Amino acid sequence: MKGGESARIDSHTVLFGVIGNPIRHSRSPIMMNRAFQETGINGVYTAFHIVGEQLADFVSGVRAMGIRGINVTIPHKLDIMPLLDEIDAGAQAIGAVNTIVNENGRLIGYNTDGIGYVRSLKEEAEPSLAGKRIVVLGAGGAARGIVYALTQEQPGRITIANRSVERAQELAKSFSSLADIEAISNETLKQACSEADIVINTTSVGMFPNVADTPVDASWLQPGAVASDLIYNPLKTAFLEQAERQGCRTHGGLGMFIYQGAFAFEYWTGQPAPALAMRETVLASF
Numbered sequence: 001m002k003g004g005e006s007a008r009i010d011s012h013t014v015l016f017g018v019i020g021n022p023i024r025h026s027r028s029p030i031m032m033n034r035a036f037q038e039t040g041i042n043g044v045y046t047a048f049h050i051v052g053e054q055l056a057d058f059v060s061g062v063r064a065m066g067i068r069g070i071n072v073t074i075p076h077k078l079d080i081m082p083l084l085d086e087i088d089a090g091a092q093a094i095g096a097v098n099t100i101v102n103e104n105g106r107l108i109g110y111n112t113d114g115i116g117y118v119r120s121l122k123e124e125a126e127p128s129l130a131g132k133r134i135v136v137l138g139a140g141g142a143a144r145g146i147v148y149a150l151t152q153e154q155p156g157r158i159t160i161a162n163r164s165v166e167r168a169q170e171l172a173k174s175f176s177s178l179a180d181i182e183a184i185s186n187e188t189l190k191q192a193c194s195e196a197d198i199v200i201n202t203t204s205v206g207m208f209p210n211v212a213d214t215p216v217d218a219s220w221l222q223p224g225a226v227a228s229d230l231i232y233n234p235l236k237t238a239f240l241e242q243a244e245r246q247g248c249r250t251h252g253g254l255g256m257f258i259y260q261g262a263f264a265f266e267y268w269t270g271q272p273a274p275a276l277a278m279r280e281t282v283l284a285s286f
């Protein structure tokens with residue numbers, strides 16, 4: 001797969017891509033092509049607009065064309081699973097796939113969202129999560145991958161709060177054998193935030209265009225705690241701005257995007273991803 005000149009596309013070029021609906025907003029192609037360029041790998045990564053009815057045909061196409069790697073985004077992360085040959089244990093536990101590796105026609109599904117987030121949190125904000133008290137706000141798809149990945153880090157306790165409490169309870173229950181996890185209602189959220197080492201917003205509250213909204217009152221957090229937000233549009237949410245004024249350390253959502261891609265790149269190529277260059281390219285696109 002090694003290429004000579006970085007921008008060369010020839011009869012050895014290996015294909016990669018991302019599927020979703022919609023997909024034209026995706027920054028994955030610029031990020032991944034930069035990674036190939038940086039590492040001298042003769043690969044090209046494009047975006048495919050695939051609707052639900054085309055999913056099975058698409059998977060046949062991956063096999064027929066020998067496409068080496070695919071990222072999967074909304075709305076296909078669940079429906080793609082029965083079409084693959086093998087699902088990695090982490091992706092199985094989360095119940096969603098965002099990365100496919102084509103091993104000589106055998107398609108293996110992984111989930112790099114949660115581990116990408118945790119790698120970003122550890123590299124950018126909190127090197128060790130062992131023993132930490134972590135509050136997770138939200139219980140949607142992203143929260144599921146993140147909570148699973150957090151359970152692998154020996155946290156002290158994970159506390160989940162969500163607008164719909166049943167979803168928080170369901171999420172806590174599905175990983176309760178892996179760590180100390182509880183679901184709480186909004187009445188006890190203030191207390192939980194004031195005792196937390198890390199508070200993570202996995203809800204869409206604060207995302208463009210509703211940039212003034214915050215998922216919790218950041219003054220509940222203790223100074224020195226980490227406030228983390230999955231949102232990267234805007235790069236610094238109102239929640240992070242407020243938490244910073246409160247004396248908290250802050251961690252934005254761009255790193256999760258970069259590192260979910262970095263893990264995918266590493267699964268496909270067996271080489272360390274050039275994460276700094278990938279981040280530079282994505283940042284320049286804003």
Ligand code: NAP
Pocket residue numbers: 113137138139140141142143162163164167202203204205207230231232253254256257258260
């Ligand atoms: P999702 O499955 O639709 O879940 C949305 C979550 O937000 C649910 O917990 C929902 O609560 C909550 N929520 C939505 N509106 C709310 C409101 N007005 N008040 C309180 N809670 C509200 O979405 P997702 O895929 O998990 O994505 C969640 C966020 O993560 C989005 O902002 C997305 O952009 C971001 N994200 C970032 C990355 C990255 O690479 N950085 C990757 C994936 C996702 P209910 O259960 O009560 O509806």
